[in-house]
Amino acid sequence: MPTDLTNPAPRRSSRRIYLPTILFALVAIAWSGFWWYASTRLEAEWNRFVSKQAELGRQIKCGEQTIAGYPFRLEMHCGQATVESLRGGRPFSAALAEVNAVAQVYQPNKVLLQAKGPVTLVDKSDAGATLTADWKSAEASMSIWTSGPQNAAVVIKGLSGNVKRGDQAVNLVEEGNVEIHIRLAEGTNAAPGAYDLAADVDAKAVAPLDDFLGSPSPMKATFRGLITKIDLRPMPMPERLRDWAAAGGALSISQAQVERGPSIVKATGTIGLETSGFPSGELTVALAGVPELAQTLKQSGRVPDMVATTLTVGLPVLGKPSNIDGKAAVEVPLTIADGKVRAGAFLPGLKLPRLFLPE
Template sequence: MPTSPPAPSQRRASGRRVFLPTLLLGVVVVAWSGFWWYASTRVQSEWSRFVVRQAELGRQIRCADQSFGGYPFRLEVRCTNPQVTSTRPGQSFDVHLADLGAVAQVYQPNKVILEAKGPLTVVDGEGEGATVTANWASAEASMGIWTSGPSNADIVIKGLDANATRAGQATSLVAGANVEAHIRLAVGANAAPGAYDVVAKADAGSMPPLDRMLGGPEPLSGEFQATVTQIDLQPRPMRERLRAWAADGGSLQIVLAQLNRGPSSVKAAGTVALDDGGHPAGDLTVALAGINEMSGSLQQAGLASGRLVGLMGVGLSMLGKPTNIDGKTAVEVPVRLANGKVSIGSFPAGRLPSLF
């Protein structure tokens, strides 16, 4: 029995079922493309403003090739062979990098991920024009930015090697190092405007300058945890920044600062600020493990006499109390920073420089 053709009303309904979803998809694609184009244009505008602002501050930023992309879900900026040249008085330098890329998701533009490819070369424009060259297996950073300013930043570098060249002579600075640092707006009891929590860790297979000074290669590792208050992110020279930080009552509240090298360890905690003269001021609790090994290395390097080494061992034991660092026998001593001087207990141990 022959099949009758569909009625006109059925054909129209069938056509609408195909046409309307296609139309809706087309509208969504056009709207999304417009949104991406707007966001990408904003990124380019902000980048241009940043470059102009840096130029006004005496830092020229150039790219051998610059591109913007990432459609449809990402916003990407890539700068090939970037160069930064500073002509600021007393801060003259040139920085060269192989490649730098920044990526943000179009639906989360306030979180930016950076990836850098080495080598990195820094040429000092002052004096003899010393050059530092660094390379790494990987280097990534991320930053969260809100209207009030950065909320967090992270950096992770693996397999870092660095060398310095001065007067034609090259010196290895560090080999096989891994570095990570994390900064967040302070939370909990430390939460306040301008307060940030800081955590950093680093380890290195060797640091040749230090190894030569202390008589032989030893693996090195360190950890730092602290809260810093009254941070002002306005661009300004470091000395002015530190002066303003002191005037605002800023402080560095150290939860843990630890350095390990071979059998020796140093561990500190306490609070440090800057006084009106720019000198560090505060009280620390410092623990030392491997004092004999540490003293022996200082004596071998010619940094301490045999008499001073003997006094160090006996004096620290008398001034401090027994403790341990990660299971290693240690001595804990109080350290005070005041009036441009450092004291261990009630005994003077040296002078402190002014930072501004």
């Protein structure tokens, strides 16, 4: 009987069918192993972060904690999040409804955080107060490498908040929006510990300011600057400020501006810290809408008439004519040294608080 030369064909056909399936299965198994490894690393890093915060006096807990997102994302859910801490030596706690952290499995160093309110902050000292805040959306993103944070951003929309002491509740902000960006400085400003800073804040109402000035008005604030020689590793704030002062760090302000009604305040200059713990530096402050502000203060009854009059008469003597966005303004140089702010050589300085105690 002649040999059938076509018999091998089905075997080649079978290989063409099964080989891709086997390869796909191997890739799927390898990817699953990689995702599992990345998820366990995420959990380990989170536990390490929590342990480090505990060493710094902050106890962080999640009522519900899960890790998901397979196959392409890493998602960490922390529900009923709480923080127990000391704030300036005073017992302090915070409770947040939910926090979610998301990262692509192939870019675990870039993390997106989403928070759901409300958040409640409680000062547990004898003169304690409770701060409650909520928002329409709150997101943060950050990029972290072995050398430290590279950049971070925070965006909050529709922020509202109030503070309660005893039976008395006071509104703080209504329909506020906050956007903050921090990134490693580039170009001529590039250096270890140097970061570009940008912030934009606006609100329909800021109740404490409105109450002081006697009338409600929208507020808008803008900040642009550069901070140098800052260490962003986790550490107590007094220690961070002490190290910053010792390193000779500085905050260069290219624009710090607040607009409210017809009045605008704008500042530029450089601020640092003395090793004694007091701020130091030089600022140029321009104020537009001085007559309107003086009249508002006078009508509010919050300050003596003499203070309102001094604004109108005294500022032009101390400073020089200028303008902000086309509005007439008065520009005044300020010197910050020895724990005081001075607007002139012959005027008493405004005392400033010490931000840390020297070792």
